[in-house]
Amino acid sequence: xxxxxxxxxxxxxxxxxxxxxxxxxxxxxxxxxxxxxxxxxxxxxxxxxxxxxxxxxxxxxxxxxxxxxxxxxxxxxxxxxxxxxxxxxxxxxxxxxxxxxxxxxxxxxxxxxxxxxxxxxxxxxxxxxxxxxxxxxxxxxxxxxxxxxxxxxxxxxxxxxxxxxxxxxxxxxxxxxxxxxxxxxxxxxxxxxxxxxxxxxxxxxxxxxxxxxxxxxxxxxxxxxxxxxxxxxxxxxxxxxxxxxxxxxxxxxxxxxxxxxxxxxxx
Numbered sequence: 713x714x715x716x717x718x719x720x721x722x723x724x725x726x727x728x729x730x731x732x733x734x735x736x737x738x739x740x741x742x743x744x745x746x747x748x749x750x751x752x753x754x755x756x757x758x759x760x761x762x763x764x765x766x767x768x769x770x771x772x773x774x775x776x777x778x779x780x781x782x783x784x785x786x787x788x789x790x791x792x793x794x795x796x797x798x799x800x801x802x803x804x805x806x807x808x809x810x811x812x813x814x815x816x817x818x819x820x821x822x823x824x825x826x827x828x829x830x831x832x833x834x835x836x837x838x839x840x841x842x843x844x845x846x847x848x849x850x851x852x853x854x855x856x857x858x859x860x861x862x863x864x865x866x867x868x869x870x871x872x873x874x875x876x877x878x879x880x881x882x883x884x885x886x887x888x889x890x891x892x893x894x895x896x897x898x899x900x901x902x903x904x905x906x907x908x909x910x911x912x913x914x915x916x917x918x919x920x921x922x923x924x925x926x927x928x929x930x931x932x933x934x935x936x937x938x939x940x941x942x943x944x945x946x947x948x949x950x951x952x953x954x955x956x957x958x959x960x961x962x963x964x965x966x967x968x969x970x971x972x973x974x975x976x977x978x979x
Contacts, residue, residue: 738782
């Protein structure tokens with residue numbers, strides 16, 4: 713289902729289910745929110761998206777999938793969008809991520825997401841990550857990034873990195889619009905509150921509750937990332953380093969509770 717930048721409100725009964733049919737495709741989304749911030753209009757200002765998705769369930773096809781590779785196949789993919797709210801949903805057993813926040817063609821001229829809200833959602837048992845944050849905080853038109861509140865993310869498993877939450881910006885080398893001097897642009901202004909993030913294997917660093925990384929290159933992956941009143945059950949892997957080109961400080965994390973795992977930052 714494609715949700716264009718038209719002020720769409722998709723409201724579903726809590727028992728409504730999108731059941732994904734088996735496929736061998738590895739690059740799809742059950743609901744795709746696209747078009748709002750993929751380009752700029754004539755004034756140079758970014759175009760809003762203004763989409764709300766509330767209620768219902770997305771039941772993926774990971775158990776029936778008849779391909780073997782790939783990392784796509786998301787429940788909801790938010791691509792270059794601004795002003796998007798997802799609430800009161802359950803997303804589970806997708807071939808890729810439960811929710812993907814990024815862009816469709818990050819290496820070209822497309823802009824990242826802004827003002828995304830995810831609340832009161834349960835996201836579980838997705839093959840790659842329960843939620844991946846790939847592209848936030850590109851320009852100054854908006855001062856809000858991503859808010860996650862009152863959610864439960866758990867039991868991602870199947871292919872690396874298998875995280876409840878993964879913050880991992882894509883490379884932006886040679887981007888003609890963004891003109892960034894360094895390889896990675898951090899995902900900015902991410903705020904989680906009253907949320908449980910639980911690993912499939914709480915004692916295994918290869919199945920983290922939280923992963924913040926830029927491919928272990930030493931670049932900053934997240935900037936202004938805050939956890940408030942969250943419960944983290946599993947490894948908290950902050951592999952975000954120092955970006956010498958931009959002099960960003962490593963991500964700061966205010967973690968209030970960590971259970972059954974380790975919390976550490978890469979030095």
